[in-house]
Amino acid sequence: MTAMVATAAMVAALAGCGSSDEGGDVTLKLVAADYGTGAADSSQEYWDKLARAFEAKNAGIKVDVDVYSWKDVDRKVAEMVEAGNAPDIAQIGAYADYVKQDKLYRTEELVSVPTQANFLPLLSDAGRVDRVQYGMPFAASTRLLFFNKDLFTAAGLEAPATWAGIRTAAQKLKAGGVEYPFALPLGSEESQAETMIWMLSGGGGYQNRSSGVYEIDSAENVDTFNWLRDNLVTPKLTGPVAPAQLDRAQAFAAFTRGEVGMLNGHPTLMQTAEKAGIDVGTVPMPGIEGKAPASMGVADWMMGFKQHGHRKEIGRFLDFAYSDTNVLEFSDRYDILPVTVTASQKMEADDAHNDLRAFLEALPHSELYPFGETSWAKVSASVKKNIGSAVQPDGDPAAVLGRIASEAAAAEAKAKE
Structure with a gap:
């Protein structure tokens, strides 16, 4: 009886992680926006590098990335959701419509407590609907x-x-x-x-x-x-x-x-x-x-979709993506502002980023679009x-x-x- 209970518990735990590919592997589908100005500096290169680094440390999880221009990316994700094949992770311009449709995981279901607590408070608040955070800030800027x-x-x-x-x-x-x-x-x-x-x-x-x-x-x-x-x-x-x-x-x-x-x-x-x-x-x-x-401040958003059930795998990838090293690499590449407290502090202390200090100083006191309104x-x-x-x-x-x-x-x- 004990063995049967243990086996049932294990099956239930595995089912909570969602469907897996043959052999137990999981492939996460990530759709992201392109911050580059052309093929030479496309965000595809950043995400591919990040995905391979994550895979090297997380056996059994693959990450498949598609990057689209800002003119197309929100529409692409909407079409995927409408077709019943939502990505596991999307990095796009808005999240609230998907909250209303009950498509997204809560942030606390995905990332670790240190990761969630490290988001800049202004941006965390902007990622909430009815006081619950669903949208995770990914990139920020001020004007x-x-x-x-x-x-x-x-x-x-x-x-x-x-x-x-x-x-x-x-x-x-x-x-x-x-x-x-x-x-x-x-x-x-x-x-x-x-x-x-x-x-x-x-x-x-x-x-x-x-x-x-x-x-x-x-x-x-x-x-x-x-x-x-x-x-x-x-x-x-x-x-x-x-x-x-x-x-x-x-x-x-x-x-x-x-x-x-x-x-x-x-x-x-x-x-x-x-x-x-x-x-x-x-x-x-x-x-x-x-x-x-x-x-005015601006933020772009990261979110995890529930459809395929890959909650734990999504969370592991996001914890990795939000490390200071990776946040700062993306910010440096496109001259944008970090969305976490520790990465912001490191950027502000680095003389190489003197030209961004005025933007960094403005961000905590800025106002953002009403992102939480559907x-x-x-x-x-x-x-x-x-x-x-x-x-x-x-x-x-x-x-x-x-x-x-x-x-x-x-x-x-x-x-x-």
């Missing part, structure tokens, strides 16, 4: 105001400290022949980020900070986009491409060519611009009368589609923000059904 030092010196300018200073600098840059005095990318690629940067600097934001309710058409947000329309766009201080048609990638490329005086940027742009010979200056995004009330994906899509029209010379920010707010309310109501 600063970038300026081309050579263009500023030629125009006799100092870094702006207020919105009025931005306008004055843009006027002088335009007078000096700069093509994009202030590049304002409000096109379809990532305008939800540029929108949030300006909302925060104007004292607003996507949500009420206390209640978490969407306040997209608040008076502060309307005033912000009225100011952009009247002070930057209508005077033609944003360059030859209308903000509604300007994507972030276009704006960043123009900055690396020396055609942009100012724009909001992240750490990877600094690396790219400096390699292109641009002398880059950075300051926190100014507010109306001085320092902005808050800066409605956020639809709200973000509405912003991308509509926000550019708010700042056209004949645009009506109150009407545009009101329309986005209505769509946000509808998405939120549906999410709660």
Whole structure:
């Protein structure tokens, strides 16, 4: 009887690990986003190297990795889930929809206590739905105001400290022949980020900070986009491409060519611009009368899907991936910010990362997208589609923000059904 009980317990334990390949091996499917700019620096190389190192230390577990561009990766994972063949692990832009569908493991079911406790608190909180963490931060960044030092010196300018200073600098840059005095990318690629940067600097934001309710058409947000329309766009201080048609990638490329005086940027742009010979200056995004009330932070997410039952194997891989060595290698490769306390401390103490210290200092005090809201994906899509029209010379920010707010309310109501 004792032997039978022991055997049954062993079978149950093995069943809890999920299905295995022939011979007891497990193959984990990982789908990840590409942080590179082309084949030469694709993230595929990083993940393949990490997978082989993990396999060497964990007999019986294989890791199969597919890397897709940011334009495709979220859709690819959604299609896999819809087809009933979810990956075991996904490193993508959002997780909350999969929580609502009951597709994900809780973080505490996967990683060790030291790993979970090591995530930066701001990012851990952003990975929670109903106070339970499902999304594990993988990469983070903050946004600063970038300026081309050579263009500023030629125009006799100092870094702006207020919105009025931005306008004055843009006027002088335009007078000096700069093509994009202030590049304002409000096109379809990532305008939800540029929108949030300006909302925060104007004292607003996507949500009420206390209640978490969407306040997209608040008076502060309307005033912000009225100011952009009247002070930057209508005077033609944003360059030859209308903000509604300007994507972030276009704006960043123009900055690396020396055609942009100012724009909001992240750490990877600094690396790219400096390699292109641009002398880059950075300051926190100014507010109306001085320092902005808050800066914007961004995080991308790691998650474990329950479908194939590989909970223990997923957890072992994630504990390995979140070691300081691996976190710092990825951060160094793409000039982004670590998501763990210990790796952040090591980066900040390393003089080789002096140019990232301003970003590191800003991250703990920044505000992130409302990642935990299952409605956020639809709200973000509405912003991308509509926000550019708010700042056209004949645009009506109150009407545009009101329309986005209505769509946000509808998405939120549906999410709660």
